[in-house]
Amino acid sequence: MGRKRLQESADGRPTVHTVAARAGVSIASASRVLNGVGGSPETVRKVREAAAEVGYVPNAIARSLQSQRTGLVALAVEDIGNPVYVEMMRAIESVVAASGRQLLVHATGGQIANETALLRRLAHRYVDGMIVSPIRVTDDHLAALVDSPVPVVVVGQLPGDAPVDNVRTDSRTGVGLAVDHLVAAGRRRIGFVNGPLDTVPGAARDAGFRAALAGHGIALDERLVEVGDFRYAAGRAATERLLARAEPDALVCANDLIAVGALHALLAAGRRVPEDVAVVGMDDTELARMMFPQLSSVSLGSAERGRRAAELLLQRIADPTLPPRREQVAPSLAVRASSAAASLPAPAPRTPEVTA
Amino acid sequence: MGRKRLQESADGRPTVHTVAARAGVSIASASRVLNGVGGSPETVRKVREAAAEVGYVPNAIARSLQSQRTGLVALAVEDIGNPVYVEMMRAIESVVAASGRQLLVHATGGQIANETALLRRLAHRYVDGMIVSPIRVTDDHLAALVDSPVPVVVVGQLPGDAPVDNVRTDSRTGVGLAVDHLVAAGRRRIGFVNGPLDTVPGAARDAGFRAALAGHGIALDERLVEVGDFRYAAGRAATERLLARAEPDALVCANDLIAVGALHALLAAGRRVPEDVAVVGMDDTELARMMFPQLSSVSLGSAERGRRAAELLLQRIADPTLPPRREQVAPSLAVRASSAAASLPAPAPRTPEVTA
């Protein structure tokens, strides 16, 4: 090893020592100049020159060890192919960037071990904070969230009184909006294509669907309910299974990817949308507007949730002693062509209903 | 400051010193036990207990400073809303995960300053390596790539002989495949909806389109060419502008998002696809299969490019002295319903053509 001691790093790159030696000053002076604080004009010149000559770049890891912060914030989501997370990410990014930090995204692929591993790894000081949007929550998981060494904000439902900052929506009510709308438009054989029931959103949406139908006095026909996962292909396949055994006049879908799958299955089966079957998705992503006909969709305020989560996180990074907070974003319904009531017969009255 | 010196970290969290003191051993022994190397059964027990009692979690930053590696790999793409990057990311992720590392994604939003900033920040040792897929390349940018302190692999075209690992495709030829297919199916008024011409892929695809038409002896009608950006809304708007002034019988689109926009515009304008207008997209993403009718699309092997890029990166991390390598992935065409030739009149001969 021919390199002079303390002069350059293990892999031969220049360090602040290299620069200081070359400029003929101490490492303290070199560091000060490189950080733009203090230094006589002459010193500044010498250090700048030396740094440029050797191509010095600071080692951020070492800096972070000293300063106790990295300037990085992470977002962990299940599936980055789902546009709802893209919208959430964009909202988070703009808040995070405004604070001078950078956002990194990690896709967990829905594997809970993966997500816990990420928590156990990134949270160990690689990032200044994390936003996590888990679709399944185990005890193990929850424990990792609660005693994370860095601030964590959860987007989504959390059991009970977990002491974690949390931004949620009410997807039960959200499903209700869709059902109300379809009932008001005269639909009675309303089907439901859901994601896995062992996920938090899947369970909530199932409950919401059943409650909404009951609220309208409509008896639920179980043949009109199908389950897949939250992606396109599963949504399409589930809809095909449903169509093979029942004849819905409307479909509520647990997210927009599923709704697109349902739309595809319906059109391929020769059904007209919305004339024969109305379709309502959920999450109100850009994808809903990309379809033809455009999809009605229940907005769960993903951008708003992302924005708020980012703000909560930044506040907690600034002051880790804050008590855990919980915020809620209300759902709303965007009606578009896929459930337009125009061509239907007589619109039904909005008062409580007799069964269809 | 009441904390005992060297016992716990600045923010009150336990360190290896805390654990060692509590277990009554040296920090060296504590560290060894915590890393699972060495230690007598008795020591192991004491350290494990102490660690559990104080809730010790190692500081990854400090570990990285010592070990010179972070176990993290970053991917920087322009727009994470573009499904082509999602597919690329999935391919990269599986390779990276197999090596025991974690992948972090950063969306640059197409702002080149953003991307350069990321390079200048993350590359300063926060990650062990980076994969970058820039759509614009400036000199500044290129410089940042070339003398990055950590290994970098570029997915996409790079000017000349830049000494950077590089996986590219040939989108010129890719556009040619689409044109060949449409010409063979009897289309003659072939339009083109492109992204910005000042991007690397935009320029390449424009050149490819012109070359392909010329190769078939078809004179280019400039009214059949429109430009937007690479996203859905722009693709739709561009197609509307195009339809307002010309009557194409086919549209080649510079990516699938644009193609979806074009499809939407065509259907909204009452054109039948593929009977009146055939549509071919590019990137062959899941989105193409999600449409109705399903979109034909030119695959540029995004998953394959991602996989190869990840492998190049891992190799370079293992041995930074490797010479720069360049790999190429060939494009191919997936024909689907949006350009099916079925219902057209007489298919044209495949020999070089007279003008339409």
Place this chain on the structure above:
DNA sequence: CAGACTCCCGGAAACGTTTACAGCAGACAG
């Protein structure tokens, strides 16, 4: 029973930075 060998342990250095502190020179006021 002595010597070599193994195993475990603790001290201390190292990773590359920032920064508290003290020293020193020059400027200025009295």
Place this chain on the structure above:
DNA sequence: CTGTCTGCTGTAAACGTTTCCGGGAGTCTG
């Protein structure tokens, strides 16, 4: 001309971990 103040500078400690190295205790072999 002397004393104080200001502004730079360098030494060294600190961030929290891993790991080299030397020493001590125990075990096995000859």
